[in-house]
Amino acid sequence: MLESTGVPTVEDLKARMPSKERLARGPVAMIECFQRIPCDPCYHSCKRGAISKLIDINDIPQVDYEKCNGCGLCISNCPGLAIFVLDQNYDEKYGLIKMPYELLPRPEIGEEVVALNREGQEVCKGKVVEVRDGKIQDKTAIIGVAVPKKFLMEVRNIKVGRSK
Ligand code: SF4
Ligand code: SF4
Incomplete structure (x- = not known):
């Protein structure tokens, strides 16, 4: 259960996942925000109107996957670090996950990291x-990490191995 473990169940995730057809068409946001909390910066950050206006500020945001182009603007604006952009077609073998990252040191382009x-x-x-x-x-970096396509729905964080 999400409430007791903090980890969403398969059912929780299914409800937030873009369809296979949409994922096949290119980058798209997946919002992993599951609890009713008074928060809406995601809605205000999306210039394409792809995130539903919340009638009640506690409502859970919904993405219109047809309007979302995967720009990633919303990622840094979410205080819950709950927004990811998924690009299934990054290349033949790898998919790309754009994720929020607030730790230091920041990873560098080309660096190999442990995907969690x-x-x-x-x-x-x-x-x-x-x-x-x-x-x-604003201090919440967006890190794009290429991982084997089969892990696109599993990887949501990274561990940077180097120390400075
Ligand atoms: S990725 Fe871009 S278009 Fe999609 S919901 Fe976020 S801000 Fe809007
Ligand atoms: S900004 Fe993040 S935590 Fe707040 S409602 Fe949107 S997705 Fe949820």
């Missing part, structure tokens, strides 16, 4: 292919 699941367990190796860490990200 939602419970913090090691899943596979990942390669950092994008780091967005400018003023607009």
Whole structure:
């Protein structure tokens, strides 16, 4: 149960997942926000109107996957670090996960990192292919990590091996 473990169940995730058809068409956001809390920066950050306006500020945000182009603007704006952009077609073998990252040191482009699941367990190796860490990200960097396609729905964090 999400309430007791903090980890979403398969059923929780199914409800938040873009369809296979949408994933096949290119980058798209997946919002892993499951609990009713008074929060809405995700809605305000999306310039494409792809995140539903919350009638009640406690409502759980819904993504219109047809409007979302996977730009990733919403990722840094979510205080819950709950938004990911998934690109199943990054290349032939690898998918790309864009994720929020607040730890230091930041990974560097080209760096190999340990890819972790939602419970913090090691899943596979990942390669950092994008780091967005400018003023607009306001200390919540966006890290793009390429992982084998089969792990696209599993990997949600990284461990950076190097120390500075
Ligand atoms: S990824 Fe871009 S288009 Fe999609 S919901 Fe986030 S801000 Fe909107
Ligand atoms: S900003 Fe993040 S935590 Fe807040 S409602 Fe949106 S997805 Fe949930």
